[in-house]
Amino acid sequence: MPETVLETQGLTMQFGGVLAVAQVDFRMDARELRCLIGPNGAGKSTFFKCITGLLPPTEGQIFMRGQETTRWPSHHVASLGVGTKTQVPSVMDGLSVFENIWLAARRFLPPRAATRKADETITRLALGPVARSSPGRLAHGERQHVELGMVMAGDPWLVLLDEPAAGMTGGDVERLTEIVEEFARTAAVVVVEHDMQFIRSIARTVTVFHRGAVLLEGHVDAVLADPAVRSVYLGQAA
């Protein structure tokens, strides 16, 4: 039986009177690739932020590889080997692409090894031509790649990606699909996403969020064919 790397029990997040995440029980295994979908305001991103330590949950518990990490500060969670890409691209504009990735590698490696690691990551992501420029000058899709490079450089065993395909063009999404597949070879990957095309291309198991709770969980084809899921999305569209 594969090891459980991420588990939440009764995770709840309340903002004033609004219940953004309500009693979510969630678990996933090592090297699993899981997509979280759901309409806007379903609580996916809040759930995501609770796991990464960016938001302290109101109630419930989070376990990573059996260790409780509830309300840990995000740097503590990251130090375990959890790589996170936030919804809004979060890079260091005042530094070069190389330095951005080097800093991510340096957290876990001594300086020389970090330099090697950064060079390697840059080659893997084909960021070579822009390695010396600031991410601030790059196109949106490329910025996303830089951030993915920062996640990759830390060699995480749990990868959390919040809307990685947002604002990407067709070619970029293809590259992204490859990167996500590559992550999934060595790590458990959670992807929060809106883009159904992208979900279909990568997903195996999908968890559907609706009004802060898990509506359904299962294989991507079964889930997308489910009438309840359809009505949630159509209701959203209407």
Next chain:
Amino acid sequence: MRDAGWGRELTGTLVVAACAVGVLPMLVSTYTLTVLIIYGMLGLSLGLVWGFGGILCFGQAAFFGLGAYTYAIAAINFGESTVPMLLAVAVPAGFAAVLGAMLFYGRLTDVYLGVITLVVTLILHRFMNATAGSEYVIGNARLGGFNGIPGFQTLNVPGDPSAYVWGESFYYFSAVCLLLAYLLVSAVLRSSFGRIAVGIRENETRAALMGYDVPARKTVMFAAGAAIAGLAGALFANWAEIVTPRLFSLSQSADIIIWCIVGGLGTRIGPVLGAAGLSYLKFLLGQQDLLHNSVVSGAILVLFVLFLPGGIAPVLANAWRLVTRRRPRSRYRRPRGPRSSLASGDA
């Protein structure tokens, strides 16, 4: 992270510094130069904390004053200067570590940080002004309220309290201190710690998500800046031979900020030159009555924020590059392609 340039930079810095220290006394009296050096060090301290650490401290004067008072009080009690000099570095650093931990672990943002550091400076200013009474004594030292503390032991050769270091030799001593502080700052910024600090300045959330303990690192940075400011304070106490609450004043804090802005934030030499240059300007202006000092510093600050927010150092650096280097500048530039037009389309 890449050490190739370090040796060359070290040599360059030493040569330039030696020339400056040797030549400047022919133009300006060493007495004036000494205080310019001290202010340069104070500028450097905020330049490190603000320009590289991204910590907006409106109360750097607090650490400067604390260093000066610590030196004065300790010098009276010990009757020599070595331990007081060390204390003058340690006490502000310790104070900053406690204050910084309180602020950074509370996740206070820029504006609140600015306001709180300002308020802390004001508290010290008020308090020191109110210590005229004879009950305010630390060991043998009376705090003296508005009049400050005069008549303490000034710098001496370690182990020999009667061998004073003053005049010319104090000038050289201060210059060496500044040089060492500058080299130390350079080394720190080249180290991983420095790179990470800059990363934190650029994006705190990202740094935390990489696994770096942001509050702890900011606290260390804050304390390091306070240590340098404390050293500058101790040197100032030796130079002025008196410490007064004016060291904690708002205008002192404002001056330090103006030096950094004018010199150039995010550069090492900018705040040092800004401090020395503007203080010299102030010294010259002090000799005439037509224009009040505040008018000049105020106008400079407003004009720089509006028209040259990057300060002078980057401008000088660019000019220098144009003069010295004729190589094609595109070496580190991305060639212009269809992607960059896409980027501008996004904006």
Next chain:
Amino acid sequence: MDLVLVIVVEVLYAIGALVLISAGLAVIFGMMRVINLAHGEFMMLGGYATITAVDLGVNVFLAMLVLAPAVVGVLGLAVERLVIRHLYGRLIDTMLATWGLSLLFIGIVTMLFGNTTTGISTPIPGFALGDYQVNGYNFFIVLVAAVLLLLMLAVLRSTRSGLIARGTMQHSHMAASLGYNPDRIYMLTFACGSALSGLAGAVLAPLVGLVPTSGGAYIAKAFITVIAGGPALIAGLASSAGVFGLINQIFSFAVSPVVGEVALLVAAVILLRLLPRGITDRLFRESL
């Protein structure tokens, strides 16, 4: 019994003074998110405007309540047009630029009036309360502060311009699409805030010896009152002025006025550490 009354009057006075000191800043920072570090100097200028007018033979109340706010309001208008307007959205640059302005004003006033203390006598005589002498002018301060709070509440809540201003501060694009020019509204809001600062400086002028650097004494108090107040403009102003005024006076009576000041500042640092978003972030959330 008399002592209790005296203390109550003093506490009320301290609260009223804090409200006055902070009102202009509350409008400028609370509504526009502009950190005006020249706020203290605006007050100082209000004081000088009053003194100059009184010296020229103008009635003291007319000078305080009408002339000084008008002069400083016009000055604020100029400052907004020349400097602030270029820096909207750049919080730190605004702080720095207004700090520069504050130095500039100090310098100019020093050149015009000299670095000496000036003042005017309080226009309302004191009276005895039992064994204690009470400053009658304190009642005037409390009165002005109370009227000011009510007036601000009424303007923001019930008048058209108040509503437009609040709307613009929250969604300037929305206001613009409704046909209101945000640029103009920002300008007028800044001018109003400046006028309030001028009023405060004028009303407090008879109580302090005025020097060009007087503003420095106000700025910290004003900031901590506004910031500690939190998001609700008027409830925040009233509640934090209440807390700080009380603490200030308790320590002033128990120990000394200087300790009172220090206690106020220390309390502010602690309060901000505990409630970084201010009192009204937790309490009175729905009020204005």
